[in-house]
Amino acid sequence: MTKEFAVPPVDFAGGSTAGANFQQRRVPTAPFQPPRPSSVSSSIPFMSFDAASAAASTPAGPFGGTIASSSSFGGGGYASFEDEEPLLDELGIRPDQIWKKTRSILNPFRINKTVHKDSDLSGPIFLYLALCLFQLLAGKIQFGVILGWVVVSSIFLYIVFNMLAGRNGNLNLHTCTSLVGYSLLPVVMLSAVSLFVPQGAGPVRFVIAAAFVLWATRACSNLVVSLADGGEEHRGLISYACFLIYTLFTLLVIF
Amino acid sequence: MYNNMGPQPGMPRPPGNPQPGPFGNPFTGAGSGFIRGGLGAYGERILGSSSEYVQSNISRYFSDPQYYFQVNDQYVRNKLKVVLFPFLHRGHWTRISEPVGGRLSYKPPIYDINAPDLYIPFMAFGTYVVLAGLSLGLNGKFTPEALNWLFVKGLVGWFLQVMLLKVTLLSLGSGEAPLLDIVAYGGYAFAGLCLAGFSKIMWGYSYYALMPWTCLCTGIFLVKTMKRVLFAEVRSYDSSKHHYLLLFLALVQFPLLIWLGNISVNWLF
Numbered sequence: 188m189t190k191e192f193a194v195p196p197v198d199f200a201g202g203s204t205a206g207a208n209f210q211q212r213r214v215p216t217a218p219f220q221p222p223r224p225s226s227v228s229s230s231i232p233f234m235s236f237d238a239a240s241a242a243a244s245t246p247a248g249p250f251g252g253t254i255a256s257s258s259s260f261g262g263g264g265y266a267s268f269e270d271e272e273p274l275l276d277e278l279g280i281r282p283d284q285i286w287k288k289t290r291s292i293l294n295p296f297r298i299n300k301t302v303h304k305d306s307d308l309s310g311p312i313f314l315y316l317a318l319c320l321f322q323l324l325a326g327k328i329q330f331g332v333i334l335g336w337v338v339v340s341s342i343f344l345y346i347v348f349n350m351l352a353g354r355n356g357n358l359n360l361h362t363c364t365s366l367v368g369y370s371l372l373p374v375v376m377l378s379a380v381s382l383f384v385p386q387g388a389g390p391v392r393f394v395i396a397a398a399f400v401l402w403a404t405r406a407c408s409n410l411v412v413s414l415a416d417g418g419e420e421h422r423g424l425i426s427y428a429c430f431l432i433y434t435l436f437t438l439l440v441i442f
Numbered sequence: 443m444y445n446n447m448g449p450q451p452g453m454p455r456p457p458g459n460p461q462p463g464p465f466g467n468p469f470t471g472a473g474s475g476f477i478r479g480g481l482g483a484y485g486e487r488i489l490g491s492s493s494e495y496v497q498s499n500i501s502r503y504f505s506d507p508q509y510y511f512q513v514n515d516q517y518v519r520n521k522l523k524v525v526l527f528p529f530l531h532r533g534h535w536t537r538i539s540e541p542v543g544g545r546l547s548y549k550p551p552i553y554d555i556n557a558p559d560l561y562i563p564f565m566a567f568g569t570y571v572v573l574a575g576l577s578l579g580l581n582g583k584f585t586p587e588a589l590n591w592l593f594v595k596g597l598v599g600w601f602l603q604v605m606l607l608k609v610t611l612l613s614l615g616s617g618e619a620p621l622l623d624i625v626a627y628g629g630y631a632f633a634g635l636c637l638a639g640f641s642k643i644m645w646g647y648s649y650y651a652l653m654p655w656t657c658l659c660t661g662i663f664l665v666k667t668m669k670r671v672l673f674a675e676v677r678s679y680d681s682s683k684h685h686y687l688l689l690f691l692a693l694v695q696f697p698l699l700i701w702l703g704n705i706s707v708n709w710l711f
């Protein structure tokens with residue numbers, strides 16, 4: 188026995204009509220509602236889910252129902268496919284910003300604080316992944332350890348800076364984590380370099396490590412002091428705290 | 443030997459801005475704003491009612507922590523000299539007090555070399571952990587878990603030191619010194635430990651000479667400081683009991699610091 192289904196005709200029209208139809212999109216309907224008369228043929232045929240078609244394919248019934256409901260939620264805010272933002276913009280990751288900020292750390296003697304004014308955490312995440320990758324190449328699986336230590340050390344620097352700066356200290360945790368993360372760049376480079384320096388705790392390793400630690404300390408403390416108020420007269424005290432943080436990460440790399 | 447930046451008692455005091463003393467209003471400054479913002483929010487979430495309950499409790503147990511971070515480079519240098527070589531301190535050991543709003547409170551660490559601060563203990567603790575990791579690594583036994591255990595061991599040692607000081611105060615009848623003061627005094631031992639640890643890395647045998655020296659110096663420093671604290675806090679002055687307790691304090695430093703300084707992967711030696 189056959190049943191009559193109100194399935195709208197699927198239109199694979201090519202040529203000039205496709206361009207016109209592309210602008211219209213069939214509004215996805217809730218699963219158990221009759222198809223609206225205003226819905227014209229969709230230019231994206233696979234979007235034409237419907238209660239009838241969902242009921243027709245009973246083995247995929249619940250699946251189709253969930254797809255329909257998710258498409259009805261997902262299709263919501265945008266008029267058409269072209270109006271959606273690119274993925275990276277939507278996630279807030281700006282590669283050119285990240286590159287600019289990373290490049291500014293490369294020169295520890297000239298601080299470019301305007302680049303770091305709006306803090307973001309995606310650059311630190313890339314640097315963290317790069318550090319973990321180089322550690323992995325050295326045979327040490329330390330993903331959780333490094334993440335935990337980054338969190339703890341940024342909280343430590345946040346507390347120490349705000350306590351020292353007193354009334355007018357205004358470093359916030361997001362900026363602090365962002366600066367600590369970006370200043371990990373020298374440590375990442377150290378871990379890459381130490382893959383090629385011969386093993387064994389020779390003085391060469393320590394000298395190279397010390398140079399990178401001092402670089403990272405200088406970058407971080409200069410940035411922190413120039414970006415937040417209240418730190419100028421405590422520069423030495425804050426840079427000692429940064430020194431401790433980066434020595435800790437260097438211990439992971441050289442041992 | 444060094445310039446004491448603060449005025450000696452009796453000299454005219456500089457018209458400084460009123461710093462909140464340890465017994466003053468705990469809700470000024472970024473430090474207390476940090477407390478109020480951070481912990482107050484938790485208070486509202488946990489208790490449901492206003493956060494004043496949490497705030498009043500916090501202020502009863504922790505005096506304003508911002509007082510302990512009013513330091514500068516010169517204070518840190520001089521204080522380290524006092525902690526590491528206490529017998530060379532020529533001045534007096536009492537803290538300078540000033541009347542603030544009708545109550546007597548102590549001057550902040552910038553103006554008074556004898557005031558406790560929390561910057562040096564925290565940094566010394568961090569340096570101790572880093573140096574311990576370094577010495578573990580030089581012996582080939584470095585793993586991140588070992589470093590975590592050393593961190594916990596250091597915290598336990600600090601806690602034991604604080605308990606020791608607190609019990610000493612309590613057994614003499616009055617334990618009313620602010621908790622953060624005691625935490626600060628307990629943390630100064632780590633400065634000597636760092637020196638000993640550093641010398642161990644440089645040349646292994648110097649550790650055996652420097653360790654008793656560190657214990658002795660920390661003992662002397664604690665004895666002199668606690669003597670002043672006892673004078674200030676305790677009502678009755680029972681001379682022999684005071685002195686025995688102070689001697690006990692100095693003697694216990696030896697096993698405690700040797701335990702902390704013995705950097706290995708096990709818990710106990």
